[in-house]
Amino acid sequence: MKQFCTFFLDDMLFGVDVLEVQEVILYQEMTCVPLAPMSVQGLINLRGQIVTAIDLRERMGLAPRDIEEDPKNIVVQTEDGAVSLLVDEIGDVIEPDEDSFEAAPETLTDIARHMVDGVYKLDGRLLIILNVRATLDLNQAVSSEWIQN
Amino acid sequence: MSDSPSNRELQKELIKDFIIESSEGLDFFDNELLTFETEGDLEQMNNVFRIIHTIKGTAGCLGLNNIEKIAHSGENLLSQLRDGKIQVNQEMVTSLLNLSDVLKESIQTLERTGSDSGNKHCSILEKMEGLLARNPEDSEQAKMEDPGWGLFDEESEEEKHASAKGEDQEDDGDSAAIENSTTEEENLASLLAAGKTNLAESTIRVDVSQLDKVMNMVGELVLARNQIVVNTTNRDEAALLTASQRLNIITTELQESVMKTRMQPIGNVFRKFPKIVRDVANELGKEVQLTMDGHETELDRTIIEAIKDPLTHIVRNAIDHGIETPDDRVVASKAKEGKLSLGAYHEGGQIVIEITDDGKGIDIEKVRETASQKGIINSSQAGSMSEKEVINLVFQPGFSTAGKVSNVSGRGVGMDVVKTNIEKTGGSIDVSTNSGLGTTIKIKIPLTLAIIPALIVTSADERFAIPQISLLELVRLEGEQAKEGIEMLYGSPVHRLRGKLLPLVYLNHELQISSPKKELESDEDTVVNIVVLQADGRQFGLVVDAINDTEEIVVKPLGKQLKGISSFAGATIMGDGKVALILDVLGIALRASVVTESRTLTSASEAEKTETESDTMQTLLLFTVGEDRRMAIPLSEAARLEKFSSEQIEYTGEQKVVQYRDDIMPLFDVEELVLDRKQISDSKQNDTLEVVVYSQAGRNYGLIVGSIKDIVYESASISYQSDRMGVLGSIVVQGKVTDLLSVSQIVEQHSIPESNALAS
Numbered sequence: 001m002k003q004f005c006t007f008f009l010d011d012m013l014f015g016v017d018v019l020e021v022q023e024v025i026l027y028q029e030m031t032c033v034p035l036a037p038m039s040v041q042g043l044i045n046l047r048g049q050i051v052t053a054i055d056l057r058e059r060m061g062l063a064p065r066d067i068e069e070d071p072k073n074i075v076v077q078t079e080d081g082a083v084s085l086l087v088d089e090i091g092d093v094i095e096p097d098e099d100s101f102e103a104a105p106e107t108l109t110d111i112a113r114h115m116v117d118g119v120y121k122l123d124g125r126l127l128i129i130l131n132v133r134a135t136l137d138l139n140q141a142v143s144s145e146w147i148q149n
Numbered sequence: 150m151s152d153s154p155s156n157r158e159l160q161k162e163l164i165k166d167f168i169i170e171s172s173e174g175l176d177f178f179d180n181e182l183l184t185f186e187t188e189g190d191l192e193q194m195n196n197v198f199r200i201i202h203t204i205k206g207t208a209g210c211l212g213l214n215n216i217e218k219i220a221h222s223g224e225n226l227l228s229q230l231r232d233g234k235i236q237v238n239q240e241m242v243t244s245l246l247n248l249s250d251v252l253k254e255s256i257q258t259l260e261r262t263g264s265d266s267g268n269k270h271c272s273i274l275e276k277m278e279g280l281l282a283r284n285p286e287d288s289e290q291a292k293m294e295d296p297g298w299g300l301f302d303e304e305s306e307e308e309k310h311a312s313a314k315g316e317d318q319e320d321d322g323d324s325a326a327i328e329n330s331t332t333e334e335e336n337l338a339s340l341l342a343a344g345k346t347n348l349a350e351s352t353i354r355v356d357v358s359q360l361d362k363v364m365n366m367v368g369e370l371v372l373a374r375n376q377i378v379v380n381t382t383n384r385d386e387a388a389l390l391t392a393s394q395r396l397n398i399i400t401t402e403l404q405e406s407v408m409k410t411r412m413q414p415i416g417n418v419f420r421k422f423p424k425i426v427r428d429v430a431n432e433l434g435k436e437v438q439l440t441m442d443g444h445e446t447e448l449d450r451t452i453i454e455a456i457k458d459p460l461t462h463i464v465r466n467a468i469d470h471g472i473e474t475p476d477d478r479v480v481a482s483k484a485k486e487g488k489l490s491l492g493a494y495h496e497g498g499q500i501v502i503e504i505t506d507d508g509k510g511i512d513i514e515k516v517r518e519t520a521s522q523k524g525i526i527n528s529s530q531a532g533s534m535s536e537k538e539v540i541n542l543v544f545q546p547g548f549s550t551a552g553k554v555s556n557v558s559g560r561g562v563g564m565d566v567v568k569t570n571i572e573k574t575g576g577s578i579d580v581s582t583n584s585g586l587g588t589t590i591k592i593k594i595p596l597t598l599a600i601i602p603a604l605i606v607t608s609a610d611e612r613f614a615i616p617q618i619s620l621l622e623l624v625r626l627e628g629e630q631a632k633e634g635i636e637m638l639y640g641s642p643v644h645r646l647r648g649k650l651l652p653l654v655y656l657n658h659e660l661q662i663s664s665p666k667k668e669l670e671s672d673e674d675t676v677v678n679i680v681v682l683q684a685d686g687r688q689f690g691l692v693v694d695a696i697n698d699t700e701e702i703v704v705k706p707l708g709k710q711l712k713g714i715s716s717f718a719g720a721t722i723m724g725d726g727k728v729a730l731i732l733d734v735l736g737i738a739l740r741a742s743v744v745t746e747s748r749t750l751t752s753a754s755e756a757e758k759t760e761t762e763s764d765t766m767q768t769l770l771l772f773t774v775g776e777d778r779r780m781a782i783p784l785s786e787a788a789r790l791e792k793f794s795s796e797q798i799e800y801t802g803e804q805k806v807v808q809y810r811d812d813i814m815p816l817f818d819v820e821e822l823v824l825d826r827k828q829i830s831d832s833k834q835n836d837t838l839e840v841v842v843y844s845q846a847g848r849n850y851g852l853i854v855g856s857i858k859d860i861v862y863e864s865a866s867i868s869y870q871s872d873r874m875g876v877l878g879s880i881v882v883q884g885k886v887t888d889l890l891s892v893s894q895i896v897e898q899h900s901i902p903e904s905n906a907l908a909s
Contacts, residue, residue: 029727030728031611031720031727031728031729031730032611033707033711033714033717033730034611034660034661034662034716034730035660035661035714035716036710036711036714037710040710040711042728043707043720043728043730044728045722045726045727045728048368048369048372048373048722049705050705050707050708050720050721050722050728051708052707052708052710052711054710078709080708080709081708083708083710136709136710138710
């Protein structure tokens with residue numbers, strides 16, 4: 001049974017495999033990186049380690065954050081070190097029923113199909129599983145700029 | 150051999166290594182020998198043999214005759230055992246173990262006193278010979294029968310003790326004697342004895358990754374220290390302040406010590422050069438003598454790795470392009486054998502590596518030609534570049550003057566890669582050459598990559614770190630100066646730094662970050678901070694809002710998502726815990742087009758161009774025509790100055806021409822054309838002709854002048870306009886009226902039909 005660390009963007013519920021998550025932390029002060037891709041929000045100092053923070057809203061082609069509250073960091077471990085995903089709110093760790101899994105429907109937009117592994121049909125809501133690797137590969141054709149246009 | 154201090158140093162180092170290796174080897178020897186005794190596996194015997202053989206060989210090389218002799222006696226016996234000529238028995242094993250003990254003692258003595266104690270181990274030698282002699286087949290190896298061998302077993306222990314005791318006593322005598330004897334041994338003794346601790350026991354082998362981990366942690370500690378220091382200086386608590394100061398000092402010391410553990414002598418890289426030099430020289434039929442100096446100079450292991458290939462390339466190049474064939478060298482009255490020397494030393498917190506050959510040097514003209522042929526520079530640039538700049542062209546991608554591609558070098562990739570690799574380590578490379586006498590390549594590299602000194606600047610409220618290695622100076626312009634100090638040149642800001650134009654780059658513009666402060670205070674109390682930087686041999690000024698401080702920073706790589714941004718070399722954590730980006734000076738320069746991607750522009754030609762545009766001062770080439778007419782052309786119009794003898798002049802139709810660089814160059818006589826004097830005096834016909842070569846659209850034109858007088862930097866504002874063809878006007882230079890010519894006009898007016906004819 002897989003466990004997922006869940007979080008919210010707008011009112012959508014997303015999940016990342018807990019094994020990929022290093023830690024969840026509150027908002028950190030950031031140093032912005034000029035000339036960086038749009039979805040790079042900045043660099044944070046995570047106990048001496050420099051971690052790139054990705055604005056997941058921007059990356060997923062969602063509207064910019066309009067809530068007062070600071071975003072939270074989900075720090076995921078990759079082969080190239082830790083990367084932080086900025087999300088609206090952190091949810092619980094969920095252990096969904098394997099049978100409720102379904103691949104992402106064809107009708108999803110391009111970005112979603114790229115970065116979404118599939119969906120768990122929970123009671124009353126859907127849990128969207130994020131493909132961390134694809135999400136962090138900013139060189140991929142899916143760029144928020146053209147999605148928003 | 151052992152006269153020079155460096156050799157003596159080397160000898161000491163080698164003996165140190167020998168002591169460590171042999172002690173380890175002998176421990177292994179004992180183990181293997183015992184296993185062999187029980188298991189009889191030949192592989193173990195091979196190991197045992199190899200150890201003794203190595204000790205014998207090394208001791209022989211180092212002139213440690215006593216140790217060599219002992220090892221040799223053991224080796225004889227072991228080779229018989231290994232080859233199965235004699236059977237092993239307990240007695241042999243015991244005496245071989247004895248041998249090992251004796252060797253260990255000798256090595257300890259060597260370490261303590263620095264002396265290979267005299268011939269005091271007759272007993273073990275005799276024993277070994279005796280064991281051999283018992284084997285009839287090898288009787289020739291035995292010089293004499295040991296009368297006491299039968300009692301051997303009983304005696305061995307006592308003998309050992311006796312010899313050990315004797316050894317100790319003799320040691321004392323020895324060391325006293327040594328002190329009075331040769332200075333070399335004295336040095337060695339003091340060096341080795343100074344440590345007091347046993348060398349073999351005082352060194353351990355450590356996994357490199359473990360060291361890297363420690364280094365990383367020290368990096369973290371440095372950052373934490375920085376934070377503590379920043380936060381405590383603002384407080385009044387004396388105790389806290391003292392503690393933080395101590396922490397500061399200890400951390401610095403720790404950082405230095407840990408850095409030292411990662412240091413490796415550059416000799417590790419040098420070691421492979423004798424073979425490379427020999428191979429390459431053989432391949433090319435050259436004779437090269439290699440000398441190396443400064444083996445012990447230590448560098449961070451990551452840097453050692455990074456410079457290995459560039460150094461190899463330079464060495465190959467030096468042999469291939471630098472050093473001539475023996476025949477050519479004899480013709481040039483040099484020794485048949487070329488000299489190549491490698492040297493490394495510390496200089497101002499950096500390591501300098503020098504590679505010098507006494508070959509033919511770099512042919513500057515050939516480089517100039519090749520570069521313009523290959524389109525790396527254009528012909529007018531070729532004319533105006535200084536020697537130094539021309540030499541630096543060898544680092545351009547795609548450049549190679551080698552006539553043909555050889556196996557060794559000349560593929561046109563290489564020196565640019567060498568330069569890139571060295572610059573990646575934060576180092577620099579410099580070439581100087583003396584035509585006919587040789588070339589010296591000087592590489593400067595930092596001691597370590599992990600922690601570097603940097604200048605912290607602020608732009609648009611963001612802090613950035615600039616590695617000090619690219620920093621030249623800081624310029625601060627205040628008030629009036631700030632307004633007047635920055636001039637616009639076709640929209641590009643420049644600053645006159647000691648009379649030279651320094652292109653300016655605004656950091657906030659380059660990084661596309663707004664600088665709100667700037668706009669607010671644009672009119673009053675403006676302060677302009679210029680950080681003068683060097684990238685790729687070009688200087689430029691980086692304008693920042695504020696210059697903060699210098700700080701030791703720990704370089705951390707940027708994540709994959711940010712790898713594409715060439716303006717940043719990494720990031721670091723500042724004293725307040727915030728992240729700051731480290732600027733990649735070359736990247737910024739490229740981005741701002743201070744250094745163009747193709748790197749075709751060079752400072753002199755660029756500066757000259759901008760200077761002529763910015764004001765009327767220009768460099769003029771003065772010459773006379775006829776008897777006394779003074780004339781001048783802008784130096785920038787002259788590609789080269791040449792002398793031809795009048796015999797070289799030929800005619801095509803009416804046009805004077807001369808063969809020049811595999812081409813036919815039309816010649817124009819200024820006297821004839823500008824002064825309209827058809828008559829040329831006879832005397833002039835016999836002289837050598839001074840010719841100013843002018844290049845246009847890939848063609849050369851020669852301008853025959855009377856004699857070249859001077860090069861001056863003068864205001865070229867024309868005080869008397871002229872309507873004569875080819876004459877721009879008259880100016881006053883050095884107090885005399887001088888005609889300023891326009892070469893292009895002269896060439897245009899006179900050459901077009903001819904040049905077309907020539908071209909067709």
